[in-house]
Amino acid sequence: MTDTGEYPIEVKGLRNAFGEHVIHDNLSLKVRKGEILGVVGGSGTGKSVLMRAIIGLQKPSAGEITVLGRDMMAREEDDDIDIRSRWGVLFQGGALFSTLTVGENVEVPLKQFYPEISDHLRGEIARFKVKLSGLPEEAAYKYPSELSGGMRKRAGLARALALDPELLFLDEPTAGLDPISAAAFDSLTRELKETLGLTIFLITHDLDTLYAICDRVAVLADKEVIACGTIPELLALDHPWIQEYFNGPRGRAALAAKDDLAVQPEHAKDASVENGGVGQGTMDKSGKAGK
Numbered sequence: 058m059t060d061t062g063e064y065p066i067e068v069k070g071l072r073n074a075f076g077e078h079v080i081h082d083n084l085s086l087k088v089r090k091g092e093i094l095g096v097v098g099g100s101g102t103g104k105s106v107l108m109r110a111i112i113g114l115q116k117p118s119a120g121e122i123t124v125l126g127r128d129m130m131a132r133e134e135d136d137d138i139d140i141r142s143r144w145g146v147l148f149q150g151g152a153l154f155s156t157l158t159v160g161e162n163v164e165v166p167l168k169q170f171y172p173e174i175s176d177h178l179r180g181e182i183a184r185f186k187v188k189l190s191g192l193p194e195e196a197a198y199k200y201p202s203e204l205s206g207g208m209r210k211r212a213g214l215a216r217a218l219a220l221d222p223e224l225l226f227l228d229e230p231t232a233g234l235d236p237i238s239a240a241a242f243d244s245l246t247r248e249l250k251e252t253l254g255l256t257i258f259l260i261t262h263d264l265d266t267l268y269a270i271c272d273r274v275a276v277l278a279d280k281e282v283i284a285c286g287t288i289p290e291l292l293a294l295d296h297p298w299i300q301e302y303f304n305g306p307r308g309r310a311a312l313a314a315k316d317d318l319a320v321q322p323e324h325a326k327d328a329s330v331e332n333g334g335v336g337q338g339t340m341d342k343s344g345k346a347g348k
C-alpha cells in the first residue's frame with residue numbers, strides 16, 4: 058500500500074469549468090490524515106464538483122490532484138481500480154439502487170472489486186457493514202423504499218464502507234434528517250473515524266455537524282478555498298461570509314448547543330496547538346488560505 062504521508066488528499070491550482078461557467082479557479086486544499094474536514098460554502102460554490110473532481114468523476118481543466126499518493130490527473134485505467142477501492146462515497150440522497158435490498162446494495166462494490174469472494178462470504182461482509190452503520194441486521198433484507206430517510210443514509214454509509222476504505226467522502230449526510238437523527242449520524246461518523254482511522258471529507262450546510270465533529274473546516278467562495286482551519290481560527294478572520302455564516306443566529310445557536318453538550322473533537326484541539334492556531338498553511342486576516 059502506498060504511503061500517503063500527512064495529506065491523503067492534496068489539490069493545487071484546480072480549475073473546473075462547464076463551458077464559460079468557471080466553478081473553481083486556482084483552488085488549493087490539503088486534507089490531513091485522520092481528520093474530518095468539513096467543506097462549506099454557499100449553494101453553487103462547487104462543493105460537490107470539488108468532491109467529484111477529487112474522486113475522478115469530473116475532469117478539471119487545470120491543476121493537480123493527488124489522492125493517497127496517486128496523481129489523479131495522470132492516472133491509468135489499472136490505477137483506477139486500485140485507488141477507487143480505497144475510498145467510499147456517500148452521495149447526496151444516498152444513491153442506492155432501488156431494485157436491490159440494502160444488503161445487495163452493499164454487495165455491489167464487493168462484487169465489482171473482489172469478484173472472487175464467494176456469495177456466502179460477500180453476504181456476511183455486507184451484513185457486517187450494515188450493522189457497523191448502526192442498522193439492525195434485518196435492514197439488510199429490506200429495500201431502500203422500506204426505510205426511513207435516516208436509515209437510508211446509514212444504508213448508503215454501509216455501502217461506502219463496503220471495501221474498508223481509508224477515505225470517506227460524505228456529501229451532505231445529514232440533509233433532510235430531523236435533528237435527533239442528524240446528531241446520531243454525526244456521532245456515528247465520528248465514532249467510525251476514530252475506530253476505523255478514516256480520513257473524512259464532509260460537505261455540509263449543517264452548523265451542528267461542523268461544531269460537533271469537524272476537526273477543521275474549508276470555506277469555498279470566490280471560486281477557491283478562501284480559508285481552512287478550526288472554527289475558532291475561522292472566527293478570528295474578518296471575512297464577511299465567514300462571519301455571517303458562523304456568527305449569524307444559526308451559527309450562534311449551534312455554538313450554544315455544542316457548549317451545552319461540551320463536545321470537542323480531539324483533533325480540533327490537537328490541530329490548533331500543532332499549528333500555532335492556524336489550520337492549513339497560513340491565512341491572512343482576510344481569510345485567504347496559504348497556497
Ligand SMILES: Nc1ncnc2c1ncn2[C@@H]1O[C@H](COP(=O)(O)OP(=O)(O)OP(=O)(O)O)[C@@H](O)[C@H]1O
Pocket residue numbers: 075080098099100101102103104105106107
Ligand atoms: N454536470 C454539470 N454541468 C454543468 N454545470 C454543472 C454540472 N455540475 C455542476 N454544475 C454547476 O456547478 C456549480 C456548482 O455545483 P455544485 O453542485 O458543486 O454546488 P454545491 O456547492 O455543491 O451546491 P449545493 O450546496 O447547493 O449542493 C453549479 O452552478 C452547478 O449548476
